[in-house]
């Protein structure tokens with residue numbers, strides 16, 4: 629598989645390279661950077677030494693990159709990927725695009741434009757939302773994948789069985805999620821300084837985080853009706869990991885056993901979803917460096933609420949791991965290929 633990565637110097641780009649280093653079908657053709665073209669990737673990321681000596685090229689070489697690649701992963705800030713996708717598919721209509729950012733995640737471009745405050749410039753793209761477990765059949769046929777956000781992957785996976793089986797009042801959903809600092813990317817900013825983050829926990833973008841409409845549109849589609857949610861993200865002092873705690877009111881008469889059944893029905897055969905069952909407590913550490921999503925759920929008879937908890941590694945199942953999972957599905961490669969490592973623990 630001839631693979632290029634546009635935006636390879638970011639955390640998701642580096643994580644793609646780490647995962648693909650042991651993927652038996654992967655051949656890395658081109659990796660790009662606008663700030664450091666000509667530099668070898670292992671100078672920027674010494675942990676990749678012995679795996680790669682590839683030199684970074686600029687996106688100005690897109691003509692060559694698109695013509696020679698079978699798949700291009702894009703790890704750029706939102707707003708930049710749609711231009712790369714538009715140009716690359718014009719150069720080579722056969723090339724598959726997997727964008728790790730938000731540009732291809734929305735069917736309704738007006739929602740993207742409203743939340744991201746940018747005009748969408750590749751509206752004709754037939755992009756597929758790449759939450760693999762929920763969309764595998766469409767991913768298989770896709771040319772362009774909008775890979776889901778990290779918080780959204782964790783939150784949608786936790787809530788999907790309840791919404792799909794119509795067990796909850798979909799107007800009652802509240803999501804409280806926590807992310808490690810790598811979720812903010814490698815760029816420097818005050819909010820992710822060691823002294824600001826260490827021994828600290830903060831909520832941010834309350835009632836306005838851009839993952840809100842992504843979760844709403846995917847869950848709304850599963851529910852067969854429009855819905856709105858409360859989503860509150862928090863920054864916590866770890867490098868990797870997301871824990872998403874999701875609350876919803878159970879409909880009258882829904883038993884705890886019906887909730888168990890909903891999770892088992894949807895995910896019982898899914899390798900990357902590890903069901904810890906009713907009463908289970910997922911830990912971010914148990915998923916570290918892996919493509920697993922650990923899920924546990926609790927039924928609070930006193931309040932009539934169900935509380936679903938999910939844990940993922942934001943850089944793996946929340947980004948680059950799921951992107952490789954989607955690539956495997958698109959190219960008919962066994963889905964676990966390159967992704968079947970055990971977590972690093974403790």
Ligand SMILES: NC(=O)C1=CN([C@@H]2O[C@H](COP(=O)(O)OP(=O)(O)OC[C@H]3O[C@@H](n4cnc5c(N)ncnc54)[C@H](OP(=O)(O)O)[C@@H]3O)[C@@H](O)[C@H]2O)C=CC1
Pocket residue numbers: 634635636637638639640641660661662663664702703704705706708728729730776777778810811812813814815942943946947
């Ligand atoms: N970090 C995470 O956990 C997750 C991230 N994502 C999404 O994936 C994408 C990449 O994220 P991440 O790797 O964390 O980000 P980083 O900030 O770590 O890296 C960003 C990359 O984009 C390049 N870049 C930055 N600005 C520009 C620009 N103006 N023009 C062209 N290239 C630019 C940088 O390259 P250089 O400076 O070398 O030119 C770098 O390779 C984002 O859309 C992010 O939202 C999705 C899920 C999870």
Ligand SMILES: CC(=O)N[C@@H](CCC(=O)OP(=O)(O)O)C(=O)O
Pocket residue numbers: 706728729730776777778779807808809810811812813839861863
């Ligand atoms: C900790 C942290 O800052 N996380 C990021 C989410 C990363 C992500 O998945 O963002 P995209 O939807 O842009 O791909 C944030 O809250 O903006």
